[in-house]
Amino acid sequence: MGILVVDDNQANLFVIEKILKRAGYKDYESFSSAQELFTYLQIDSPAPVEKPVDLILMDIMMPEIDGIEACKVLQSIPHLKDIPVIFVTALEDSNKVAEALDVGGTDYVMKPINKTELLARIRVALRLKYEKDWHKKQEEKIRNELELSMQVQSSLLSEPISDKSLTIKASYLPANTLAGDMYYWYRLDEHRYAAILLDMMGHGISASLVCMFISSVLRDSIRSCSDPEYVIGELNRWMNSLNHRNRQIPYYFTAIYLVLDTSKKTLEYVNAGHPPGYALVDGGDLLELSNRTCAVGFFDKIEVQKSVIPYNQSIQVILFTDGVEEAAERNGKEGITTIKRAASIYWEDPKEPIDLLLTKEHQANASDDMCTVFIQAVAQHT
Numbered sequence: 001m002g003i004l005v006v007d008d009n010q011a012n013l014f015v016i017e018k019i020l021k022r023a024g025y026k027d028y029e030s031f032s033s034a035q036e037l038f039t040y041l042q043i044d045s046p047a048p049v050e051k052p053v054d055l056i057l058m059d060i061m062m063p064e065i066d067g068i069e070a071c072k073v074l075q076s077i078p079h080l081k082d083i084p085v086i087f088v089t090a091l092e093d094s095n096k097v098a099e100a101l102d103v104g105g106t107d108y109v110m111k112p113i114n115k116t117e118l119l120a121r122i123r124v125a126l127r128l129k130y131e132k133d134w135h136k137k138q139e140e141k142i143r144n145e146l147e148l149s150m151q152v153q154s155s156l157l158s159e160p161i162s163d164k165s166l167t168i169k170a171s172y173l174p175a176n177t178l179a180g181d182m183y184y185w186y187r188l189d190e191h192r193y194a195a196i197l198l199d200m201m202g203h204g205i206s207a208s209l210v211c212m213f214i215s216s217v218l219r220d221s222i223r224s225c226s227d228p229e230y231v232i233g234e235l236n237r238w239m240n241s242l243n244h245r246n247r248q249i250p251y252y253f254t255a256i257y258l259v260l261d262t263s264k265k266t267l268e269y270v271n272a273g274h275p276p277g278y279a280l281v282d283g284g285d286l287l288e289l290s291n292r293t294c295a296v297g298f299f300d301k302i303e304v305q306k307s308v309i310p311y312n313q314s315i316q317v318i319l320f321t322d323g324v325e326e327a328a329e330r331n332g333k334e335g336i337t338t339i340k341r342a343a344s345i346y347w348e349d350p351k352e353p354i355d356l357l358l359t360k361e362h363q364a365n366a367s368d369d370m371c372t373v374f375i376q377a378v379a380q381h382t
Contacts, residue, residue, distance in 0.1 A: 002052045003028040003122075006037050006070070007059040007088065012111070016057060016088070019115050025122075027052075034062060034070035043077060053083050054129050055122060060089040060100055068100050075104040082132055084125040088113065149208065156215045158185045161193075162349060165262065165380050168195060171354035173323075173363060173370040180207030180253075181321050181371040182215060186222055191263035194226045197373045198255035198296075199274065199321040210251050213242065228257050228270040228306040232296060236304075239297030252297030256289055256319050262377050267309040267317065272296050275336075277319040278343035281311045286344045289317070317375040318343045320357060323368035327358055330365070350374060 003025055005016050013030045020028050031037045037056075042048035056074075060067040067087055074080045084106035091097060097108055106128070107121050160169035170183045180200030187193055196218065200207040214235060221234040232255070243250045256277050258269035267279060273295030276288045292305040309315070320339065329335035342356045350356055353374035354363060363370065 002054055004037060004040070004053055004056045005030045005058075006032075006034060006056065006062070006067070008032050008062045009059070012059065012088070012113075015113060016118075019113070019118060023119050034058075034065035034067070034073075037070065038073070041080060043073065043080070048079075050079055053080075055125050056083055056085045057088050057122075058085055060087050060091055060096065068096075068103055071100065071103045071105055082129070082136075084129050086121055086125055088118075146205075149205070152212070156212060157183060161185070165378050166193070167349050167374065167376040168193065169350075169353060169374050170197075171352045171370075171372045173354065173366065175323070175367060175369050180211055181323070181369040182211045183371055183373050184215065184218060186219070188222075188226050188259070191261055192226070193260045193262075194222050194231075194258070195260070195373065195375060196231075196255055196257040197274070197277075197319040197321065197371060198253045199323075199369070199371075200253040201251055207251075210242070210253075214238070214253070226259055228259060228268050229304040231257055232270045232272050232293065232304045233302070236296045236299075236302050240300050243297060250297070252295045254295045254322075258289075258317070258375075260315075260375065260377055262379070265311050265315075265379060267311070267315055268306055269309070270304055270306045272302075272304075273298075275320060275322050275325055277317060278340060279309055280314075280316040280343060280346060281309065282313045282315075283346045286340070289319075311377075312379065314346075314376070314378045316343075316346060317373075318353065318356070319373040319375075320354075321369060321371045323366060323370035324354065324357055324372055326368055327362050327366040327370060347374070347376070349376075 003020060005013060005028060007013050017028065017030060029040065031040065041051065058067045058070060071085050074083065085104065087100045087105050087108040088111065089108060090111040100108060106125050109118050109121055157172065161167065162169065168185050183197045185193055185195035200211050217235060217238045221231045239251065254274035255272045256269060256274045258267055260267050269289055270293055271289050271291045272293040273291060276290055279287045279289060281287060287309055294302050325335050325339065328338050339357050347356060354370065354372040357372060
């Protein structure tokens with residue numbers, strides 16, 4: 001514990017030091033001016049060594065730099081602004097004392113110093129400092145855990161695929177460190193690929209944890225049987241199992257799951273309560289991946305209906321979560337109309353799929369998780 005005492009009167013410094021010593025406080029330093037305090041704290045150094053300071057006792061009336069100005073300086077320095085400052089003053093001007101507290105002072109003690117009062121105020125200030133330090137450590141721990149969780153969540157997302165015949169990529173913009181949106185694709189064999197875009201109810205820690213759970217279930221289900229009706233049915237079964245164990249907050253998600261077969265030139269999909277994606281077939285017809293199945297997790301059993309889209313030369317699919325549509329509508333656009341217009345254009349391997357649907361400004365102003373998946377398959381002539 002470190003206590004710093006600042007007073008231009010040596011007699012006052014002697015009195016305070018004696019009180020601190022008799023009360024059992026051994027780690028303290030005294031300074032006769034604010035400038036000496038600043039030098040000790042290395043406030044002008046580009047890389048100051050942070051010293052263990054828990055409290056500052058400071059006079060208000062001092063030459064050159066008074067206590068109020070000194071407190072303002074301390075408040076402007078991030079690693080010093082949380083150190084409590086108790087003003088020790090002979091001023092009876094209540095306006096001056098109020099100003100001292102307004103600039104960041106924690107408390108004040110009037111001169112001549114009453115030992116009992118000073119020690120009581122020191123104990124209160126130190127207790128508050130310890131509590132604040134504890135909360136800062138907890139917040140840092142939570143931030144580190146969130147960062148690790150974000151890295152784990154990001155590691156579950158699929159890497160882009162880009163070659164002459166197939167492109168699959170995504171844009172992922174979480175509103176918070178952790179998100180409820182997830183995408184994943186998997187190569188089933190030489191010609192078939194399974195892919196999903198899902199949007200978990202809510203966002204943040206709980207939604208991301210359920211997302212990671214579903215990601216594990218999804219992988220097992222796809223490897224067992226990739227058929228869209230089977231996979232969505234399995235995800236619903238597991239979501240209901242999770243909800244039965246957790247009655248307080250039932251979870252559900254919307255999703256589009258699809259299987260692309262580049263040999264048969266077909267796209268099989270199930271839209272489970274998700275915003276409609278769009279498929280541009282052979283560069284001409286724009287088809288809506290309509291919603292024919294309810295969201296996953298609402299009911300114990302759901303009727304899953306898959307659809308099949310055939311193509312001859314090419315198929316381009318754009319999927320998105322509702323955060324994308326909401327961002328478009330919130331910025332004065334027609335939302336789904338704008339997205340539909342972008343989906344009707346054949347794009348050559350866009351760098352960021354979401355840029356096709358929203359400007360950078362509109363992306364920055366979004367308040368919800370946003371994810372866009374772009375899939376494009378082109379038939380290879382032999």
